[in-house]
Amino acid sequence: MIxxxxxxxxxxxxxxxxxxxxxxxxxQICLSLAGSLGLLLQSLYLFSQxxxxxxxxxxxxxxxxxxxxxxxxxxxxATLVVVTGxxxxxxxxxxxxxxxxxxxxxxxxxxxHFMTCGICGAxxxxxxxxxxxxxxxxxxxxxALLSLGSDKYQLYGCLKYISxxxxxxxxxxxxxxxxxGVTGTLNMAHTxxxxxxxxxxxxxxxxxxxxxxxxxxxxxxxxLFFWLPASYHLxxxxxxxxxxxxxxxxxxxxxxxxxxxxxxxxLDFSNSLFVGIAxxxxxxxxxxxxxxxxxxxxxxxxxxxQIGYMIMGMxxxxxxxxxxxxxxxFHNIIAKSNLFFISGIIARATGSFSLKKxxxxxxxxxxxxxxxxxxxxxxxxxxxxxxxxxxxxLIKSGIDTQHWWLVGAALFTGLFTLFSMTKIWSQAxxxxxxxxxxxxxxxxxxxxxxxxxxxxxxxxxxxQYLFRITDQAALQLLQPQRYIKAxxxxxxxxxxxx
Numbered sequence: 001m002i003x004x005x006x007x008x009x010x011x012x013x014x015x016x017x018x019x020x021x022x023x024x025x026x027x028q029i030c031l032s033l034a035g036s037l038g039l040l041l042q043s044l045y046l047f048s049q050x051x052x053x054x055x056x057x058x059x060x061x062x063x064x065x066x067x068x069x070x071x072x073x074x075x076x077x078a079t080l081v082v083v084t085g086x087x088x089x090x091x092x093x094x095x096x097x098x099x100x101x102x103x104x105x106x107x108x109x110x111x112x113h114f115m116t117c118g119i120c121g122a123x124x125x126x127x128x129x130x131x132x133x134x135x136x137x138x139x140x141x142x143x144a145l146l147s148l149g150s151d152k153y154q155l156y157g158c159l160k161y162i163s164x165x166x167x168x169x170x171x172x173x174x175x176x177x178x179x180x181g182v183t184g185t186l187n188m189a190h191t192x193x194x195x196x197x198x199x200x201x202x203x204x205x206x207x208x209x210x211x212x213x214x215x216x217x218x219x220x221x222x223x224l225f226f227w228l229p230a231s232y233h234l235x236x237x238x239x240x241x242x243x244x245x246x247x248x249x250x251x252x253x254x255x256x257x258x259x260x261x262x263x264x265x266x267l268d269f270s271n272s273l274f275v276g277i278a279x280x281x282x283x284x285x286x287x288x289x290x291x292x293x294x295x296x297x298x299x300x301x302x303x304x305x306q307i308g309y310m311i312m313g314m315x316x317x318x319x320x321x322x323x324x325x326x327x328x329x330f331h332n333i334i335a336k337s338n339l340f341f342i343s344g345i346i347a348r349a350t351g352s353f354s355l356k357k358x359x360x361x362x363x364x365x366x367x368x369x370x371x372x373x374x375x376x377x378x379x380x381x382x383x384x385x386x387x388x389x390x391x392x393x394l395i396k397s398g399i400d401t402q403h404w405w406l407v408g409a410a411l412f413t414g415l416f417t418l419f420s421m422t423k424i425w426s427q428a429x430x431x432x433x434x435x436x437x438x439x440x441x442x443x444x445x446x447x448x449x450x451x452x453x454x455x456x457x458x459x460x461x462x463x464q465y466l467f468r469i470t471d472q473a474a475l476q477l478l479q480p481q482r483y484i485k486a487x488x489x490x491x492x493x494x495x496x497x498x
Contacts, residue, residue: 004057005071006046007039011035015110019110037089047082072189075476084246097445114141146158146231146239156234168214172215175211187488192480211258225304232303252307264480278312279405282312285306295424313328321394324397374457380420381418386459
């Protein structure tokens with residue numbers, strides 16, 4: 001089905017065209033905007049096909065499932081592809097003001113769209129080995145984007161990023177091999193059926209631990225997160241923002257997909273692990289942020305704490321908690337990316353990312369102050385912004401199921417998130433600049449920030465519309481047989497069981 005393959009083909013084609021066409025700024029950015037807009041429109045069409053609860057599936061090369069390569073789209077994966085299209089469009093727009101000609105010459109736009117291709121492939125694949133392949137596409141292009149420009153500090157941060165992610169890759173591939181050894185298949189739907197017949201809980205639990213560690217590194221969960229704040233504050237802001245919005249969320253998606261589809265027979269074991277992981281991830285991330293004075297390092301540590309909220313939804317594992325997890329994920333992609341974009345505008349206006357060296361922005365640029373306030377205090381959970389509804393729903397799910405440790409950790413993290421956002425506000429916007437007042441900022445680079453701020457406001461003022469989507473997605477996740485039947489025909493079931 002062409003609508004399932006276009007979200008991968010469009011960014012792939014855009015990246016190839018960018019590589020072979022002139023590297024002038026207008027041409028590269030216009031090509032990137034056109035490709036990302038095409039991806040966004042196609043992903044919206046794909047979402048319209050699954051919005052009623054339909055699960056689409058297609059195979060390639062004339063091979064039927066479970067033997068052929070499979071792409072699958074349900075509400076969750078289609079919505080994430082829509083968000084990916086939106087984020088690459090906004091990143092392309094911001095890149096016009098942020099990415100220098102040297103990086104454009106080195107192929108920045110190509111790598112950005114090749115990474116987008118890998119992200120969309122990871123969201124749509126129905127095969128474990130191909131999930132590994134799409135992760136590798138993301139990983140290779142992320143190396144390039146982090147190191148592009150060959151700045152010494154960038155390369156230092158990239159080295160940490162590469163080292164730990166290569167370990168995650170080895171663990172992921174090992175986990176796939178062990179799972180194949182006990183089920184004899186790599187198709188996720190078929191694996192979900194075959195694993196029900198495995199009568200060795202110890203083996204299943206050990207394999208699940210490998211997946212948790214592998215995807216946990218990529219998601220930056222406790223205690224595997226230290227590579228993230230060491231690398232995300234060093235590349236250009238466009239790269240930091242896109243990574244902050246999308247990269248760790250692909251790891252969260254993979255955990256969510258595998259532990260709602262495949263490892264469903266020993267949920268007590270995995271959920272007990274997720275309880276501890278969620279709490280420590282929230283607390284350690286927010287405490288790390290509280291002692292930082294570089295805006296991008298503060299935001300990087302908060303990526304970690306907010307991943308903890310998402311793992312909290314998995315630990316509780318109810319329809320309401322999974323719906324709240326997804327609402328939080330979508331809110332966080334928008335708000336977190338926007339804060340990184342705004343940090344770049346702050347640095348251009350004041351000359352630094354360090355809170356000790358900047359100030360006076362409220363008087364110089366009241367409009368930019370509003371643009372910062374919306375995503376920052378949405379992240380902190382202010383009523384009635386999108387982050388409020390996400391955190392409220394997660395905490396309510398924790399109270400309903402008596403997960404008091406998680407509720408306490410979530411409230412503590414929310415309080416210290418507010419502290420961090422208030423610190424940035426007071427230091428960058430309220431206090432005078434230590435040297436000279438910044439000039440009023442009237443650049444067009446506020447356009448992508450304005451777009452994301454408006455989306456944050458809409459999500460906060462009309463949360464019921466997004467909750468309808470996340471409720472449906474959560475129900476699908478907790479009914480894995482619907483996914484399995486969409487991929488495997490009844491005839492295939494019978495043939496494989498003989």
